[in-house]
Amino acid sequence: xxxxxxLDRAPLxxxxxxxxxxxxxxxxxxxxxxxxxxxxxLTVVQKLVxxxxxxxxxxxxxxxxxxxxAGVAVAPEASAA
Amino acid sequence: MTATxxxxxxVAPALPTIQAACHGPAGRGAGxxxxxxxxxxxxxxxxxxxxxxxxxxxxxxxxxxxTTVDVGRGVxxxxxxxxxxxxxxxxxxxxAHQPSEFTLVDLPGAYSLDPISPDEELTRALLVDAPAAERxxxxxxxxxxxxxxxxxxxxxxxxxxxxxxxxALTMTDVARQAGVEVDSHALAEAVGCPVVVVDPRRRTxxxxxxxxxxxxxxxxxxxxxxxxxxxDDLAREDERFGWIEAAVDAGTTTSGAQRMSFSDRVDRxxxxxxxxxxxxxxVMWLVxxxxxxxxAPLQDALDGLFTGPVSDAVRAxxxxxxxGGTWVEGLLVDGLVAGVGMLLTFxxxxxxxxxxxxxxxxxxxxxxxxxxxxxxxxxxxxxxKAFLPLIVGFGCNVPAIxxxxxxxxxxxxILTALLVPFTSCTARLTVYVMVGTIxxxxxxxxxxxxxxxxxxxxxVGVGLALRATLWRTMGAEPLVLDLPPYQAPTLRLTAxxxxxxxxxxxxxxxxxxxxxxxxxxxxxxxxxxQGESFGSVPVEDSVYAAGARAVAPVFAPAGFDAWQTTSALxxxxxAKEAVISSWAQIYAVTEPAEGEDPxxxxxxxxxxxxxxxxxxxxxxxxxxxxxxxxxxxxxATVAAQHREIGLRWTLFGIAVQLAVAWTAAVAxxxxxxxFW
Numbered sequence: 001x002x003x004x005x006x007l008d009r010a011p012l013x014x015x016x017x018x019x020x021x022x023x024x025x026x027x028x029x030x031x032x033x034x035x036x037x038x039x040x041x042l043t044v045v046q047k048l049v050x051x052x053x054x055x056x057x058x059x060x061x062x063x064x065x066x067x068x069x070a071g072v073a074v075a076p077e078a079s080a081a
Numbered sequence: 082m083t084a085t086x087x088x089x090x091x092v093a094p095a096l097p098t099i100q101a102a103c104h105g106p107a108g109r110g111a112g113x114x115x116x117x118x119x120x121x122x123x124x125x126x127x128x129x130x131x132x133x134x135x136x137x138x139x140x141x142x143x144x145x146x147x148t149t150v151d152v153g154r155g156v157x158x159x160x161x162x163x164x165x166x167x168x169x170x171x172x173x174x175x176x177a178h179q180p181s182e183f184t185l186v187d188l189p190g191a192y193s194l195d196p197i198s199p200d201e202e203l204t205r206a207l208l209v210d211a212p213a214a215e216r217x218x219x220x221x222x223x224x225x226x227x228x229x230x231x232x233x234x235x236x237x238x239x240x241x242x243x244x245x246x247x248x249a250l251t252m253t254d255v256a257r258q259a260g261v262e263v264d265s266h267a268l269a270e271a272v273g274c275p276v277v278v279v280d281p282r283r284r285t286x287x288x289x290x291x292x293x294x295x296x297x298x299x300x301x302x303x304x305x306x307x308x309x310x311x312x313d314d315l316a317r318e319d320e321r322f323g324w325i326e327a328a329v330d331a332g333t334t335t336s337g338a339q340r341m342s343f344s345d346r347v348d349r350x351x352x353x354x355x356x357x358x359x360x361x362x363x364v365m366w367l368v369x370x371x372x373x374x375x376x377a378p379l380q381d382a383l384d385g386l387f388t389g390p391v392s393d394a395v396r397a398x399x400x401x402x403x404x405g406g407t408w409v410e411g412l413l414v415d416g417l418v419a420g421v422g423m424l425l426t427f428x429x430x431x432x433x434x435x436x437x438x439x440x441x442x443x444x445x446x447x448x449x450x451x452x453x454x455x456x457x458x459x460x461x462x463x464x465x466k467a468f469l470p471l472i473v474g475f476g477c478n479v480p481a482i483x484x485x486x487x488x489x490x491x492x493x494x495i496l497t498a499l500l501v502p503f504t505s506c507t508a509r510l511t512v513y514v515m516v517g518t519i520x521x522x523x524x525x526x527x528x529x530x531x532x533x534x535x536x537x538x539x540x541v542g543v544g545l546a547l548r549a550t551l552w553r554t555m556g557a558e559p560l561v562l563d564l565p566p567y568q569a570p571t572l573r574l575t576a577x578x579x580x581x582x583x584x585x586x587x588x589x590x591x592x593x594x595x596x597x598x599x600x601x602x603x604x605x606x607x608x609x610x611q612g613e614s615f616g617s618v619p620v621e622d623s624v625y626a627a628g629a630r631a632v633a634p635v636f637a638p639a640g641f642d643a644w645q646t647t648s649a650l651x652x653x654x655x656a657k658e659a660v661i662s663s664w665a666q667i668y669a670v671t672e673p674a675e676g677e678d679p680x681x682x683x684x685x686x687x688x689x690x691x692x693x694x695x696x697x698x699x700x701x702x703x704x705x706x707x708x709x710x711x712x713x714x715x716x717a718t719v720a721a722q723h724r725e726i727g728l729r730w731t732l733f734g735i736a737v738q739l740a741v742a743w744t745a746a747v748a749x750x751x752x753x754x755x756f757w
Contacts, residue, residue, distance in 0.1 A: 059261060060228040
């Protein structure tokens with residue numbers, strides 16, 4: 001069953017797995033450099049102004065705006081497994 | 082290791098090579114035949130800090146991405162006595178045994194060899210696109226242990242060629258705090274090249290790094306990593322990430338569950354949607370308040386030194402050699418000593434500002450400031466990271482223009498380069514402090530803070546105007562910004578960055594300012610009327626005053642059309658530091674008006690504003706400060722713009738700056754005089 005949601009709607013602090021990355025190839029390439037790619041694990045750790053979020057991925061912290069978050073589909077780690 | 086001075090080389094976009102970068106006319110590396118070692122790595126992994134530690138030079142460093150936008154080079158010296166090669170019959174003649182120095186080339190930060198910005202293109206050009214014979218002899222890839230996977234991408238791509246690669250592993254302490262332990266031997270086994278743990282900030286592990294690089298050079302070039310045939314770019318990337326994942330698994334052990342780090346806890350406040358912007362404003366206000374209040378007594382002491390003992394000593398010396406009361410005394414005492422001396426009184430102020438900015442950079446806070454200001458930046462069509470060159474502009478506009486190269490899109494770079502001059506640099510700060518102290522006394526710190534807020538408003542306002550007109554078709558770039566962990570600033574790094582910037586200021590003082598002061602003195606010494614002689618003409622009868630009077634009516638609607646004020650602004654086009662020296666020169670040689678304290682520069686300036694504004698000095702002063710903030714910063718910035726965005730856009734920028742500055746100044750005075 002596809003239980004994915006977009007990253008902007010993901011709850012804080014829940015381990016997530018990336019279901020599909022951003023549809024824009026250029027954005028997807030930039031994200032992949034920081035480890036945000038299909039199959040990677042991440043956690044949303046903080047809300048930012050204007051719908052942005054800080055995500056924890058690969059041991060680092062990445063600030064993403066609402067537009068980027070809306071293009072990335074994730075699923076809770078438990079359901080993805 | 083030997084300090085030889087900082088050398089940064091801008092490499093032309095056409096066919097750049099390591100050889101061109103190392104042996105071009107603009108600088109030099111190690112001696113002829115010395116191996117060339119390139120320093121590569123993702124942004125913000127400590128690459129420039131390592132470069133400085135190995136060469137003793139002072140490349141610009143900071144705890145935020147994009148610090149290196151040029152190619153830097155220096156000499157990496159070491160003891161050559163130890164035999165490191167394994168050649169059977171070597172008698173000290175092989176490449177690894179012979180040299181006692183390398184040429185070290187500091188490449189711009191790059192996550193990958195598939196570039197998405199000009200600085201990444203440069204790194205690729207030097208490592209991949211250059212002919213094989215012109216590539217570096219070895220590449221040291223700086224890898225952040227706390228973000229191992231993303232740092233290894235470059236190692237992975239370099240291992241697909243025959244580069245000799247040595248990994249310099251940094252930030253192991255940060256990784257340990259996050260519960261990640263890196264086994265450098267296991268990692269070396271997995272990536273197929275030596276891995277050396279270094280701490281460039283504390284300068285540990287450097288001897289080991291030297292040894293590994295020499296050993297690497299003693300061996301033949303390695304064979305390229307075998308890569309399975311990939312059907313497309315996506316499949317190739319999947320293969321790379323698989324390789325990276327395997328290397329990370331082999332080289333690291335993670336203990337315990339992920340817990341909230343110190344940086345996470347600080348970011349709860351620093352990035353909070355409401356508290357974050359307020360904290361940002363508070364930090365900026367504190368910086369300017371500390372700068373102005375702490376520096377004030379030091380400035381007074383220096384001022385006393387130059388107007389008193391130094392001037393007296395020069396006069397006495399000239400008197401002894403029979404030049405007392407001549408034009409030579411005028412040039413030296415009223416020109417050079419008064420002008421340069423006044424400028425040097427601002428050294429403590431600028432040093433404090435540079436220290437505080439260096440602390441903010443090194444701590445990692447500036448990356449948070451970029452996130453907090455992202456929404457503001459997007460409103461003018463720029464990505465959050467465009468904030469970084471703009472914040473650098475508050476220190477000095479010239480490096481800020483160079484820093485626009487971290488932006489991938491050419492139109493964003495031009496727009497940012499056009500906005501940088503509206504960021505109020507420290508040279509303008511000196512004038513704010515002086516004028517603020519004269520007219521507003523103890524509220525000078527608040528005046529300075531308001532000027533910086535206005536500067537931000539001008540950046541946004543001009544940005545919105547350009548966005549709505551020439552840049553209306555440009556889309557907004559999404560925010561994808563790495564947040565480095567907070568770290569305690571080190572004394573050595575802070576002192577080094579501060580000294581580098583202060584040196585830049587002092588070079589300006591001893592170069593442009595001295596020339597300007599002499600030119601102003603010369604123009605003030607040439608009479609416009611017959612009967613006056615060279616060097617003894619009252620300044621109001623000089624060619625200088627005549628020129629200023631011709632321009633002055635332009636500023637009548639803004640309330641500051643005194644020729645003395647106008648001439649200071651004209652000189653300020655060369656450098657803003659010269660505004661103060663120009664005033665000091667003019668008022669030092671002008672006959673004092675009746676009842677005026679001849680030694681009081683403040684009273685003279687106040688009198689000029691009182692008169693030119695028709696009894697509304699405060700609106701006129703605000704108009705003057707706003708004009709000063711918004712018009713062309715200095716010739717060095719113009720030159721930097723010319724280099725980065727071309728002549729046409731540079732001239733366009735100057736026209737925009739003058740139009741905006743004049744319009745805003747007139748509006749402020751005309752509205753202000755209704756109330757004050």
